[in-house]
Amino acid sequence: MEVIITNSADEMSKKGAELVAAAVKKNPKAVLGLATGGTPVKMYAELIKLYKSGALDFKKVRSFNLDEYVGLPGTHDQSYRCFMNENLFNHINIDKKNTNVPDGLAKDIEKSCAEYEAKIKAWGGIDLQVLGIGSNGHIAFNEPLSGAMSKTRKVAISQRTISDNARFFKTMDEVPKTAVTMGIGTILEARKIVLLASGGNKADVIAAAVEGPVTQLVPASFLQLHADTVFVVEKEAASKLKGKY
Numbered sequence: 533m534e535v536i537i538t539n540s541a542d543e544m545s546k547k548g549a550e551l552v553a554a555a556v557k558k559n560p561k562a563v564l565g566l567a568t569g570g571t572p573v574k575m576y577a578e579l580i581k582l583y584k585s586g587a588l589d590f591k592k593v594r595s596f597n598l599d600e601y602v603g604l605p606g607t608h609d610q611s612y613r614c615f616m617n618e619n620l621f622n623h624i625n626i627d628k629k630n631t632n633v634p635d636g637l638a639k640d641i642e643k644s645c646a647e648y649e650a651k652i653k654a655w656g657g658i659d660l661q662v663l664g665i666g667s668n669g670h671i672a673f674n675e676p677l678s679g680a681m682s683k684t685r686k687v688a689i690s691q692r693t694i695s696d697n698a699r700f701f702k703t704m705d706e707v708p709k710t711a712v713t714m715g716i717g718t719i720l721e722a723r724k725i726v727l728l729a730s731g732g733n734k735a736d737v738i739a740a741a742v743e744g745p746v747t748q749l750v751p752a753s754f755l756q757l758h759a760d761t762v763f764v765v766e767k768e769a770a771s772k773l774k775g776k777y
């Protein structure tokens with residue numbers, strides 16, 4: 533595991549974009565694992581800049597998103613499909629046919645999850661997985677107590693995450709209570725993982741994930757077991773780390 537501490541969220545975003553850009557330059561057909569949420573938004577803006585300047589080509593890039601709310605169509609403004617279109621896909625030359633987001637409307641969710649896993653494998657596996665981290669240590673929608681070997685599945689969203697997400701919805705009732713998410717096991721199969729975090733509200737959980745015991749109480753701590761994970765952490769989020777990195 534590597535920890536890179538940056539002076540600002542902007543610098544964190546640039547560093548994240550640099551790592552994604554390196555993966556795409558190394559393999560123009562790279563399979564990217566992508567995250568939503570507030571944290572990667574500026575990193576996506578950096579990637580759009582690189583594309584517009586001619587420095588990066590997404591024509592053959594393929595992608596799989598981590599998760600999607602159950603019950604929201606891709607056209608809903610809070611769906612993760614819509615988020616990805618607005619924050620990245622609509623602004624670069626990626627072929628939308630090569631982008632995948634779990635189907636929150638699937639009639640047979642179990643089958644659809646198994647198909648998602650199979651498709652990741654059929655497309656050669658994820659070369660680089662981008663992650664954020666929830667204030668309770670979740671990665672994707674793998675809430676505390678998620679197993680290390682878990683795969684794509686339907687999960688209940690924890691009360692804490694429902695409250696964290698309420699800011700995006702008009703009323704509490706509208707906040708989805710279930711989601712489809714890649715599992716911890718799915719994420720750990722990625723060849724490289726880049727986790728981004730910024731803000732003092734993430735300081736405790738970053739310290740627990742990086743320096744605490746590997747425990748299902750802090751799902752991000754399972755990343756300690758991965759062969760090539762980089763935590764890119766802005767200094768406030770890194771403020772409770774004891775080690776010097």
Ligand code: F6R
Pocket residue numbers: 566567568569570571572598599663664665666667670671672673
């Ligand atoms: C998003 C995702 C979530 C977020 C996490 C942090 O696809 O899987 O795990 O990464 O909730 O969200 P933000 O970045 O909004 O703090």
